[in-house]
Amino acid sequence: MIEFAIDESARRKIEATRELGEKEFRPAGLEADRNGAPIPVGHAFFDRCIERGEGRTRWRGLNPSPGDASKPQSLVTTALQAEELAYWDRGVINSTPGPGLPEGNVLAMGTDEQKEKYLGPFLEPDRPRWACFAMTEPSAGSDAAAIKTTARKDGEGWILNGAKCFIGGASRADWILVQATLDASKGREAQRAFFVEQGTEGLGGFKIERKMGLKAYESTSFTLDDVRVPAENLLGGEARYERKAGFKAALQTFNAGRPIIGANAVGMARAALDEAIRFARDHDLLKRDRVRDRIETMARKVRKSRFICLRAVWLADQQRTNIVEASMAKAMAAQIAQEATALGLELVGSVGGRGDHLIEKLYRDVKAMDIVEGTGQIQRMIIARKLVGLPR
Amino acid sequence: MFDLNADDELGLVVDTARKLAEEVLVPQLRDAESARAVAPGLLDAWDEVGLAGLELPQSLDGAELGCVARVLVNEELAAGDAGAAIALDPYGPALTTLLEVGGVDAAGELVRVLGHGRKRAVLVVDEDAEIELAGDLLTIDAPWVMADEVGAVVVLAGDEALLVTEGWLLEPVRGAGMRAAGAARLIAKEAPIAARWSSRDGASRARARARLYYASLLLGVMRAACDFSTSYAQEREAFGKKIGHHQALAFLITDMQMALDGARLVVQEAAWRVDRGLPCAGEAASAWAECIEVSRLVGPNGVQILGGHGFMADYPVEKHMRESRALGLLCGGFDAAIEEAGHVLVRSDTPLALGVEGAL
Ligand SMILES: Cc1cc2nc3c(=O)[nH]c(=O)nc-3n(C[C@H](O)[C@H](O)[C@H](O)COP(=O)(O)OP(=O)(O)OC[C@H]3O[C@@H](n4cnc5c(N)ncnc54)[C@H](O)[C@@H]3O)c2cc1C
Numbered sequence: 001m002i003e004f005a006i007d008e009s010a011r012r013k014i015e016a017t018r019e020l021g022e023k024e025f026r027p028a029g030l031e032a033d034r035n036g037a038p039i040p041v042g043h044a045f046f047d048r049c050i051e052r053g054e055g056r057t058r059w060r061g062l063n064p065s066p067g068d069a070s071k072p073q074s075l076v077t078t079a080l081q082a083e084e085l086a087y088w089d090r091g092v093i094n095s096t097p098g099p100g101l102p103e104g105n106v107l108a109m110g111t112d113e114q115k116e117k118y119l120g121p122f123l124e125p126d127r128p129r130w131a132c133f134a135m136t137e138p139s140a141g142s143d144a145a146a147i148k149t150t151a152r153k154d155g156e157g158w159i160l161n162g163a164k165c166f167i168g169g170a171s172r173a174d175w176i177l178v179q180a181t182l183d184a185s186k187g188r189e190a191q192r193a194f195f196v197e198q199g200t201e202g203l204g205g206f207k208i209e210r211k212m213g214l215k216a217y218e219s220t221s222f223t224l225d226d227v228r229v230p231a232e233n234l235l236g237g238e239a240r241y242e243r244k245a246g247f248k249a250a251l252q253t254f255n256a257g258r259p260i261i262g263a264n265a266v267g268m269a270r271a272a273l274d275e276a277i278r279f280a281r282d283h284d285l286l287k288r289d290r291v292r293d294r295i296e297t298m299a300r301k302v303r304k305s306r307f308i309c310l311r312a313v314w315l316a317d318q319q320r321t322n323i324v325e326a327s328m329a330k331a332m333a334a335q336i337a338q339e340a341t342a343l344g345l346e347l348v349g350s351v352g353g354r355g356d357h358l359i360e361k362l363y364r365d366v367k368a369m370d371i372v373e374g375t376g377q378i379q380r381m382i383i384a385r386k387l388v389g390l391p392r
Numbered sequence: 393m394f395d396l397n398a399d400d401e402l403g404l405v406v407d408t409a410r411k412l413a414e415e416v417l418v419p420q421l422r423d424a425e426s427a428r429a430v431a432p433g434l435l436d437a438w439d440e441v442g443l444a445g446l447e448l449p450q451s452l453d454g455a456e457l458g459c460v461a462r463v464l465v466n467e468e469l470a471a472g473d474a475g476a477a478i479a480l481d482p483y484g485p486a487l488t489t490l491l492e493v494g495g496v497d498a499a500g501e502l503v504r505v506l507g508h509g510r511k512r513a514v515l516v517v518d519e520d521a522e523i524e525l526a527g528d529l530l531t532i533d534a535p536w537v538m539a540d541e542v543g544a545v546v547v548l549a550g551d552e553a554l555l556v557t558e559g560w561l562l563e564p565v566r567g568a569g570m571r572a573a574g575a576a577r578l579i580a581k582e583a584p585i586a587a588r589w590s591s592r593d594g595a596s597r598a599r600a601r602a603r604l605y606y607a608s609l610l611l612g613v614m615r616a617a618c619d620f621s622t623s624y625a626q627e628r629e630a631f632g633k634k635i636g637h638h639q640a641l642a643f644l645i646t647d648m649q650m651a652l653d654g655a656r657l658v659v660q661e662a663a664w665r666v667d668r669g670l671p672c673a674g675e676a677a678s679a680w681a682e683c684i685e686v687s688r689l690v691g692p693n694g695v696q697i698l699g700g701h702g703f704m705a706d707y708p709v710e711k712h713m714r715e716s717r718a719l720g721l722l723c724g725g726f727d728a729a730i731e732e733a734g735h736v737l738v739r740s741d742t743p744l745a746l747g748v749e750g751a752l
Contacts, residue, residue, distance in 0.1 A: 001464070004661045011747045018746075084746055270744045277738060292734035299737050300658070300678045300730075302744055307657035308650075328650045381639075383646045388626050388636030 002307075002314050010077045017081045021088030024048065029089030032216035033361050038208065039095050039216050041172050046097055046128035055097035055129065057122035059107060059115055075313035079263040083306070086267035090365055091216035093264070094168050097128035101168065101257075102177035105133065105193065109236040118175055118195060132173040134164040138221075141166075142378050144179075145187040149224060151180035151194060158234065160194060160202075160227040170220035171206040174198055177235065178224065193235040202227035213364030257373050258326040259312035262333035265369040266309060269302045269337035272344040272362045279348050294347065298340045305333035324386045331379035334370035341366050402461055408441060409465045413472025413612075421473050421708060424572035428540055430479045435510065438480045446481075447488055449496050452503050459488075459601055459666035463608035463659055470612025471619075474715050475572030477609055478538050482506060485602040486513035486546035492598040493553035494589030501587055502544055505557050511543030515602060516578065518549040519724030525549065529582040530556055536721075540564060540574030548602070551595040552588055559583030569715030599732075600676030601666060603723050607659045607676075607683045610719045614652050614687055617694030617712035621645070624707075625697055641697060648693055651686040658682050674736025681729035684720035691716035 006014070028045045032038060039045055049055050061072070085093055099106070099122045106119055121129055140146040149162025160180055170176055175197045183190040196203055205223040231238065277286075277295060285291045309329040315322040341363035345352040352360050370376045384390035416434065417424075424430050438444055446462055448454020455461075469477035478484065483502065490498035502513055514537045516523075521534035530547065545556040560580040567575025622645050625636030635641050658679040665672040691713040695702035702709045720726065737743045 001460070001660050002657075004664050006747055014746050080746055270742075273744060274742045277741060277743070280738070281741075286738045289731070289734075292738055293730050296678065296681070296730045296734035296737055299743055300682050300733065303661075303678070304654035304658050304682060306744075307661060308654050311653075311657060325653075328653060331646075332650055332654060377643075380643045380646045383649070384636075384639075384642035387622055387649060388634070388642055388645055390637055390639075390642045 002311055004307075006080070010074075010080060013073075013077060014080055014084050017084040018088075021085050025085060025088040025092045028095075029092045029216050030358075030361075032091065032095075033213075036210070036215060038218040039092070041128070045092075049096050050125055050128055055122065055125055057099050057103060057119040059103075059119040060123065074317045075259075076310060076317055079260055079309055079313045082260045082263040083267035083270070083309075086264035087271045088267075089216065090264050090268055090369075091214035094214065095217035097125065097130055098122065099131045100133070102131055102133040105177060105235065109193075109240065111232075111237045113232065114195070114235065114237075121174065130169045130173045131175055131177070132167050132169045133177045133179075134167045134170065134222075135179045136164065136166050138163055138165050142375055145191075146184075147179060147181055147191070148184055149178065149180040150184065151182055151192055154228065157228055157230045158194060160196065160224045160229065163205075163221070163223045165221040166209065166219045167222070168217055168219055170222055171208060171218060176203075192241065194229055195233040195235065196224070196227060196229055200227055200229065212367065213361065214368050258379070259309045259316075259322070259329040261369055261373055262305065262309040262312070262329035265330075265333040265337035265366060266302060266306045268362050268366045268369070269298070269305070269333075269340035272337075272341040272359050273298050273302060275357075275359050275362075276344040276347045279351075285347070291347065294343055298343050301336040302340055305329075305336045308332050324383050327374070327379035327382040330369075330374065331376045331383070334366070335376060337366045337369060338363075402457070402464070405443065405446075405455075405457070405461060406464045406468055408443065409468035410471075412438070413469050417469065417472030417476045418708075420476075421711070422705070424473060424476055424479075425711070426571075428567075428571050428574050430476045430572055434476075435480065444480065444482055447491065448483065448503070449491075449499060451496060452500055459604060459663040460660065462488075462601075463604055463611075463663045466605065466608035467612040467615065467656070470609040471615045472612075473572055474609045474613050474719065475538070475570035477612070478570055478573035479512075482510075482512050482543075484513060484515055485598075485605040486515040486544065488601040488605070489515055489546050489548050489553050489598040490555065490589070492601065493548075493551075493591050493594035494587075498553065498555070498587070498589050501555055502546070505555070505586075506543045509543055511541045512539055513544040513546060514539050514542050514578070515546050515548060517599070517602060517723050518547070519728050520722060521547075521578075523547065523549055525554075525585075526582070528585045528588075530554060530580055530585050531582055532560075532578065532580045534578040536565065536567070537562075537576055537578045538567070538570050538573040540576060542576075542578065545578065545580075548595060548598055551592045552590045553595065553598065554585045555587045556580065556583050557586040568718040569711065570718065596673045597666065599723065600662070600672045603676045603680035603729065604659060604663050604666065606719055606722045607655075607680045608663075610683045610687055610716055611652070611656050611659060613712050613716045613719065614655070614683075614690040617690050617709055617716065618645075618648050618652055620707070620709055620712070621694045621697035621702075622649070628698075635697070644693060645697070648690050651689055655679070655683045655686045671736075674733045677729040677736070678733035680723065681726055681733060684726045684729070687716040687720050 135144055137147050152159045175195050178194050178196050181190050202225040207221045208218045280286050280291055312322045312325040312329040315325055344359040345363055442455055445454035446457050450456045490502050516534045521532055524531040547554040560578055560583055562576040565575050565577055625641055626634055628635045662672055662675040662679040665675055694709040695713050698709055701707055
C-alpha cells in the first residue's frame, strides 16, 4: 500500500510550483490561447525561465560529484509538481525551453560525444534553447512501427527522407531527434533515431499546426528532403544496433511520461473543479442537490485518478515494474479529466458557450492528454497484454 | 511511502487472511452459503490467531489495529467469501461505532455483553432502518441485518450510539447475499436501551469507519469477480481465439481492473486518514460511493464475460454480482454517501489542493 503523506520538502516544492504557476504559467497560457498562436521565441517569459535556472539538462545532475548530497528527487514529487503546474497551464509546460522529450533517449542511449554535443549546450544555456523528438507521421501515429521516413546509408553518413507531423517545438529546436526506418518492411527492428540539426539542408517545410487547445506551444509538421547527416548523428552509434533494436528506446520515452501526463490531466481536472465550485458559489447554486452531486462525482473521480497516477510513479521510485500501472494512470486520468471539464461546463451553463471561460479552455486543452504518448486505446491494449495476454 | 511486507505485523495479518480465504473460504463457498454459516471450528481457529478482535483495544485483549488493517483484512477475506468475512468478525462495525462514540468503556460493554458466546453484534445505521426513540426505549425495523442470531445490537442514530442487549425479534429472510453470515429482519418494539453515548465528531468518524468496513468487503468481492472472469477469458475460446483476445472484452476487462484499482486506492487513503485522526467523513463517504459505482460495472460484467455459464451457480461470478450489489445498499447506500461527501466538499473553495494537512 502506498503512503499518502506529503513530506515537508515535497510540500515546499509544491508551494513554490504553485506560486510560479499562478504568476507565470496561467497568464502566459491565457495570452497564447487568446492570440491563437504559440508563445513566440523572443517572449520575455522564456528569458525569465532561463533566469530562474530552468531549461537545463538533467545530464550530469544525475551523477552528482562526490560529496554532493543532493539526490535526484523522487518521481512522486515530480508527478505532484506536474499536477500543480498543469493546474495553472498545461500548454505552457510544453512551451518551456529545455532538452524536453528526447532528453531521456539521449541519456539512455546516447554516446558520451552525443551527450556532450547535444545536451552540453543545455548545461548552462546562454539563451532559451529547445530540442524535440519526432516520431509521428501523417500516416502513422499509434502504429509507430509503420513509420515511413527512411534512412539510407550513403558513404559514411545517412540520407533521411520523409515527413513528420505534430512535433512539439520543431521549428524552434536546436536539433530534432528523428525516428526513421532502414527498411519499412521490417517494422520496429529496422528503426533508428538520428540527430538532425536545425538549418541542415533539406530539413524544412515547417508548418505550425492550428490546434484546438494547448496553443501555448507549437506542434509542427515538417519534411526531410534528402537530409544528409554524418554517421555520428545516429543515436547510440552503429555498434549499439548490432546488439539491440532501436525501437525499444523510443518506447521507453513514452513509457516514462505516462503517469506524468496522467498527473497533468489530474491538475487540469482540479482546475476545472475549482472553477466550477467558485462559479456555483457565486451564483448560489451549491444548495442544489444536483449541483453538489455533480461536483462530488467530479472530485471523487479526480482523487481516484490522482492516486492511480501516484501509484505508478511510486512503483517506479521503488524500481518496480509499472507497465500496467503507468498505462492505467494515463488512460484513467485523461478520460476523467475530460469528463470533469465537460461537467464543469454544464455547471457554468451558457456562460461556457461564450468561449472565454477557463473551463472552456481546459475542455479543449485536456483532450490531447488522451492522445499524446499513446492514446487511451493504446494504453488499454498495453494493459490487456498483461491482463489477458492480448496478442500484439 | 511504505510497503507491506511479511516482516511487519500488518503484513503477517494480511497474509494470514489471504491464506484463509484461498485455502478455506473459497473451497467452502457454496457450502457456507447453504449452511448459512461458516464451518464449525473456523471461528475458533480465527479467534486463536487473534484476528477476531482486530480493532479491539489491547486492554480488552484485542489486537488494537486500525482502519487500514481492517480494510486490508476485509478485502482479503471477502475475496474468498464476503459472508464468511462477516461471520468471522464477532464485533463488526458495531465495535468501531462504540469506540468512536463512547470510547474504550463502551467497547468494553459490548465485549462483556457478547461474552464468549458465538453470537455476533450487529450495527444498524439510522439510514438503513426505521427508528423511533422514546426515552430509553428503542423501536426499530431494520429490513436486513446479516445474521441469523444476534448477541447485541448497536444503533448509530444521529450523533448517538445505542447499545441494546435484549428485546428484539429476528425474522429470518433469504438474504440477497452474504448468506454465510445469515440474514434476518430485525424488529424491536420499545426495547430497553442498555447504554447510550453521544458525540458529534465520534458519530461522524463511526459512520466513516462503517462505510469503509463495507467498502473493503466490496473491494474483495469485486476483486474475486475480476480475477475469476479474467482468467476465464484467457481459457474460453470463441470465433477461433480466446474470448479475452477480442478487443471488446480485453478493454472491458481492462476497464474493470482499472476501476477496481482506483476504488481500492481511495478506500485505503480514507482509512489512512482515519488512523491519522485527519478529517475523514467526506473521504470515506466518497470512497464508499466510488466502490458502489464500480460495483455496478464489475458485478454484472463479471457474469457477462462468462456468458450463460456466468448465470449459473456452478461459477462464483453470479454470487459476486448479487453480493456486490447487496453490500452497496448499506449505510444509506450511494445517495447518502454522495450527499455527505458533497456537503463536505463544497465547504472548500479548492477541495483537492495539494498539500493540505500534509495529505493528498
Ligand atoms: C498536441 C499534440 C502534440 C503532439 N506532440 C508530438 C511530439 O512531440 N512528437 C511526436 O512524435 N508526436 C506527437 N504527437 C502525435 C501523437 O503522438 C499521435 O497523434 C498519437 O500517437 C496518435 O496517433 P495518430 O494521431 O496517428 O492516430 P492513429 O494512430 O491514426 O489513431 C486513430 C484512432 O485509432 C485508434 N487506434 C489505433 N490503433 C488501434 C488499435 N490497435 N486498437 C484500437 N484502437 C486503435 C486510436 O486510439 C485513435 O483513436 C502529438 C499529438 C498532439 C495532439
